[in-house]
């Protein structure tokens with residue numbers, strides 16, 4: 001097993017006690033369009049940002065979430081052009097608590113990270129792993145899920161353990177992800193060198209390259225891996241885990257007011273079981 005340590009969740013400040021505005025009375029607003037100022041919006045003056053009176057959002061009354069909706073079961077598109085998944089529903093529940101309407105902005109994974117750093121979106125939520133490098137350029141909420149980097153190979157592959165990965169001619173990863181970052185690192189740092197890694201726009205394309213024999217293995221997060229393996233014949237996930245990580249919601253660096261409000265909402269949604277019930281809807285326990 002590779003010696004990637006568990007990535008510690010760092011830099012999380014204590015949740016401040018905020019005068020949180022109660023959400024509406026139990027109605028399920030779903031994805032319905034909720035024009036600002038309707039009954040789902042807490043009764044604050046329309047120009048006052050919700051919940052803390054401190055944060056502002058890109059667009060008044062809305063919570064823009066940048067994501068890469070090609071990462072099942074965290075975020076994916078629906079047949080009718082909408083979005084679903086664990087991140088989408090947790091963000092929806094957070095937005096409701098803050099009296100905001102969730103708007104999902106779908107783009108490449110690296111673009112989703114850039115969008116939140118540059119203030120194009122309010123939050124980025126995309127199964128994003130907290131890393132020291134990312135903490136230098138963005139802030140993170142408390143963690144809401146654990147991700148594990150795993151290795152997908154063909155069933156008859158000579159690569160049967162993580163150690164065998166060193167013999168792979170080519171490893172496929174998704175652009176800008178931790179899987180790519182680890183694998184493309186130098187061998188001294190536990191990687192395989194850039195020459196042995198190909199970055200694909202999304203995980204499905206990396207898996208297609210594996211099926212077609214263009215790469216020998218794919219390193220990607222475990223839940224998307226399960227989904228891609230289920231969709232393709234003849235693939236399997238190696239038993240050993242490559243790295244264990246924490247997922248969190250990203251904010252622009254210094255956007256503490258929004259981060260605090262989101263952390264408060266998130267901790268309530270964890271405490272009352274909402275987050276777990278969303279996870280259970282998308283991930284069946286083995």
Ligand code: ARG
Pocket residue numbers: 067068069070071075109126127128129130147174176177178179221
């Ligand atoms: N957890 C990995 C990372 O943060 C991969 C996330 C990819 N997410 C996505 N929606 N494509 O780098």
